[in-house]
Amino acid sequence: QLHLRKCYSLLRCNLSVWDSDEPVPRAELLKGVADAHGLLCLLSDKIDAEVLNAAGPNLKVISTLSVGFDHLAIDEIKKRGIRVGYTPDVLTDATAELTVALLLATARRLPEGVEEVKNGGWSTWKPLWLCGYGLSGSTVGVIGLGRIGLAIARRLKPFGVKRLLYTGRQPKPQAQEVDGEYVPLDTLVRESDFVVVSCSLAPDTQSLCDKTFFSKMKKTSIFINTSRGAVVNQEDLFEALSSGQIAAAGLDVTTPEPLPTSHPLLTLKNCVVLPHIGSATYSTRGVMSALTANNLLAGLTGSEMPSELKL
């Protein structure tokens, strides 16, 4: 039992805690959630009708330690009148930074270079050895110029990016700040030297990056995804990378997560895969955790949440 003091109330909660950095096993979640009034979850916890039924009618708030909410069955949640808290804004900078790091690592072939140093492949300085692609004078296309997409664009512009294209549901006034040009997806894919995926996963973005998409990219272009793995058809990406249809890809997100170590994408030198670490800085995860707890408390007391998802 824990007493949590918030400025607006003193709340007495019984906490059922999965005390580990590993995700809670499904069976434990289904058992532990029974009769709960609130649920704090991770993006790896699929909160569907089964979990909601296991929780029962007491459940009034779900607070997720993530900005993404594709792991939540929103229709089912809405139907039951449950409120949802999430963590926008606080992870924008960390995720944008990681995206830039992944883009540069992929385009300048850093993991390959590090490997060559370790395995004796570095014989001498050679004019064309480990050449990659630079941002200076390039065209960057951002799919989804939301909070994170804009933060990525802001960071990339000072590298000398010539044109910044973006696409999404509608033009964004804030794109002015980065001289962003709102273009159809087709134009973005055909004209960009770097295609950066920063949209949320929704029915209209599921498998958006498929065979047709990659076939329109330039052979010298780099594909980066730090949003959700399911935006990409991975078989089509493998084909595009192994056939030389595109130059390279950097992925912080995959389907599934973790990506099995035997996955074909991991055999490719021109594919850099990270284990979903976009927001993984100590301070960001600390702020995300506090926000998630405060969203939960506000939901439990029926108060205004610091960050409530509009359903």
Ligand SMILES: O=C(O)C(=O)CO
């Ligand atoms: O918050 C999210 O949605 C992430 O993907 C990790 O921070």
